[in-house]
Amino acid sequence: MCGILCLLSLSAARFECDGRIDGSLQRRGPNSSRKVTVTGTNSSYRCLFSAHLLHMRGLFTPQPVQDHAGNILMWNGEIFGGLPVMPEENDTGVACQRLSSCGTPLEVLSVLSAIQGPWGLVYYQRAGDFLWFGRDFFGRRSLLWKYEAEVLTLTSVAAQIFPPDESKWKEIPAVGVFRLDLKEAARSGSMNFEFFPWAHAGSNRTSLCSQTLQDSVPDGCSAVLNPAGLVLDAPVCPLNASLPESVNKTEIPSDSDLSATDRQDLLRSRENPAQVDRLIGVLSEAVKKRVQPSPFGPQNDSASNDSADVAVLFSGGLDSMILAALADRHIPAHQPIDLLNVAFEQQNKSEQKPKRDRRKSSEPGTERAQTFSPFDVPDRLSGRSGLRELQELNPERRWRFVEIDVTLEKLQEARKARICHLLHPLETVLDDSIGCAVWFAARGAGVEGHRPFSSSAKVILTGAGADEQLAGYSRHRERFKASGLEGLIQEVDMELGRISSRNLGRDDRVIGDHGKEARFPYLDEGVVGLLNSLPMWEKADLSLPRGVGEKLLLRLAARRLGLGQSAVLPKRAIQFGSRIAKMEDGRERASDRCSRLLPE
Template identity: 65%
Template sequence: MCGIFCLLSRSAAPEGRDQAVLEPLQRRGPDSSRDVSVTGTDSGYRCLFSAHVLHMRGLLTPQPLQDAAGNVLLWNGEIFGGLPVDPDQNDTAVLSQRLQACGTAAEILSVLSAVRGPWAFVYHQRAAECLWFGRDFFGRRSLLWSFAAGTMTLTSVAAHSPASDPRSWQEVPAAGVFRVDLKEFARSDSVSLEIFPWDHPNIPSTSPESLPIYCLVETNPAGLAMSAPVPPLNESLPASSPDPPTESRLSVRDLDELLAGSARPDEAKRLIRVLSEAVRRRVQAPPPLAGSASVAVLFSGGIDSMVLAALADRHVPAQHPIDLLNVAFRLQEPKNHNKKRNKDSPNSGPTAPRTFSPFDVPDRLTGRAGLEELRGLNPERRWNFVEINVTPEELQEARRQRIRHLVLPLDSVLDDSIGCAIWFAARGAGTVMEDGGPRPFTSSAKVVLTGIGADEQLAGYSRHRVRFQAAGLRALLAELSMELGRISSRNLGRDDRVVGDQGKEARFPYLDEDVVSHLSSLPVWLKADLSLPRGVGEKLLLRSAARQLGLGPSAVLPKRAVQFGSRVAKMEDRREKASDKCRRLLTGFWLK
């Protein structure tokens, strides 16, 4: 992974960049930093390229990478398939060699279309005097742009600073690949972009109102397009509609009885095969220090993270630990707390009074229960359950110093809550229990697996149930079809910026191209059945897979969003709505 930056300007303009952006770029890539400046041979333009590398595979390859022909590549990505990359090779070097052999736009698009894995890139094609840039189909790597008169800036992360208006930053749409004719830029002193869109019905919009000022985007005249890595959603419907939903809760035994005799166990086996391979590719990481983990999981104990942890256990060498990162934000102590049972506990039935802990949030309780399930699956594995406890004071300081810059250009209450939860979780600084007591612990894992993408494909959100109840399966299909089209702008750029700030790399197995292709090919009724109660009907296929993996109570836990499970939302102004603009992000000050 890398922090990448490119400033395009007239050659007569002073060379420089906003220094407030440099530090977060360097945190993303602590292993190598370098700048390269390129000017047009006969044209009046300059490109300042800057890259900061987190070394993950092959030989450490500093960036920007300039080849013998003078082409310059900034690559923030991982090639997990599509192009051959040997274990001892660096994918930046492999991609640079492939692009150097390209003479036409169609050849460049063919190379990029073949890549399977997350990426954001900037490429200066010297001979053609063009600047190419873009993000992968799902937008799993961040890339922001900002335009002013006679300049364009591209960067992995921006920052609030006196030198720039935060409203000028936007995420580059994951709509395809863009190209700038640098000779034309030098002549006109304005940025005109050609887009080579993904050949897919659910790509994000590049309408004029979604673009910054000082910029014009047009579809390339030749009509060339990027080959989409996944097919459209299977929109077939069953012969009969499901029964209306019920409100009861089902047990693990109920789930097993429900699945018996259905097609889902066989489909679950197929899902396990493709998802297991996606996890295998993503747990490959530099060898850790002795006794340390190379892989961590953002871990709530819910079904998404439990399945990822169980599959990671198949592929991480037995002698290496796996870190389970579990974040909790401090609760206020309730009155009569020794008589009050936490309603979010994963267990049922009467319990003895226990001492209240202000960090016993729902995700902490389900996380501990999930840890015991994983220990049952593999008692020989060292599972580091990292309890990451966050006080209001810590949250205030981290938001002001770091998180509000990383969430930019997003600015909603929801972005603030999720961004804060993921930032502290990815930092991995907490305690683990040893010999009955807590020991300070900080995860050293560079790879962080996250479960984003499961809900979007398997109808896991409450809004999916609302749509189904209101208008049936056809409306649910329309909602699911929309989900992947907007996931780049809604989630993934933000999550990449937040995790990358720790010098770690977020990896998304549920968004592996093979996994998405497999799930997209299935009819919706095999993936979910929202006529069934919460905790079973949503993500029903994944729950079937969880049972085949040997998981128990976690297979029937209802969906709980991280901002509620970690209780970060409880530390904020409770009158806020998730979609409201968050004043804390805009000012950086804690508001009572």
């Protein structure tokens, strides 16, 4: 992973990096820092490339990478498939080598289309004086841009400014890649980008592409479809929009009337062995590629120093439980797995629940006297329950449950110093709640057992993408009630198309701030390809109650993996499960602009 920055001026004028941005980039990439500057013929333009590397896989390869022809690559990504990467190779080097062999735009697009895995890149093609940049199909890596004072800036992270209305930062949309003809830009004095869109991305994503592009281009710049009409090949098939001959319109009564046992019985009646096995197969392979270390990459000697290489953002809910169970298959038995569980202090004493002594709570008949903790939020309680399930699944594994408790004072201090800049240019109440929760969870500083502990795992598995594809949100159920299965399909199609702008850039920025890398198994190309190919009624049945109908196929997979109660837990968003949403102003709406993110 990298923190990357490119500054482009259409003159020989000197410019400097913003110190706050440079500090954030260094935290993303603590293993090496390097800068390269290039100028055009007769000083027609000037480019600064700055990269800060977090070494994760393959041979150590500082960035920016510059080849013998003068091409420069800054690569913030991982190649998990599509292009062959040998154990002795580094994926950045492989990407650079393949791009260096490209002489035409079609060849560049062919290389980028082949890559399976997350990426954000800036590529300077010396022959022809072109600057390419963009994000992968799902937008799993952050890349921002702005154009100000005749300087174009591309960067992994930005910085909040005051007054906020003057900020010009925008997220580069994950709808294709862009190319700038530097010689033409210097001649005309204007930033006119050629745009190369992803093809076969589904009707909804295609229709949104044009409007998203126009809304996302910096002021003073323009972007037009490349004249040749060239495209990138989408890595997944369009969403299956077929409808069954008959649809079950009878909804089983609310889950408030159903016990966990009732939900398990109902789930058992919906077994679908063939599709469950296919889903487990692609998910297991996605997790495997993301947790098995490279033989040439940095590794913890866990046998001696008790450090974990992999951590899971862990609520004890369905998505994180499946990731933990699958990670257990592919991580050596002697290595611990860190389960990062975040809780925000409950301000209302009436909400605090009794807490049993954790040393004996998993053994029937040995409960100690109950006490009260302001951090016994729903995700903490389900996390402990999930921990017991995992311990039963593999008693030999060291499952390290890290309780990360956040007081109001800690939250406000971290938001002001760091998080407000990482979230920018996003600014809603929802972005604040989720971004803060993920930032504290990924930091991994808390208590394990009864001792202070800080997770050193550099790989952070997150469940992003499961709800979007498998109708896990309450708005999916609302859409189903209002518009039936056809409406639900349209909603899911829209969800996946906008996940880059709503979730992934933000999550990459806040997790990367700790020198750790977010990895998204549910958004693996193989997983999304399978789920997109299946009809909606095989993945979710919202005529069934909460805890069963949403993410139905994933719940069946959880049962097959040996999980119990977690397979039928209803969806609970992190902002509610961690209780951050109730910490400061519970009257706000998620879409409101969050005043707490504004700099003082």
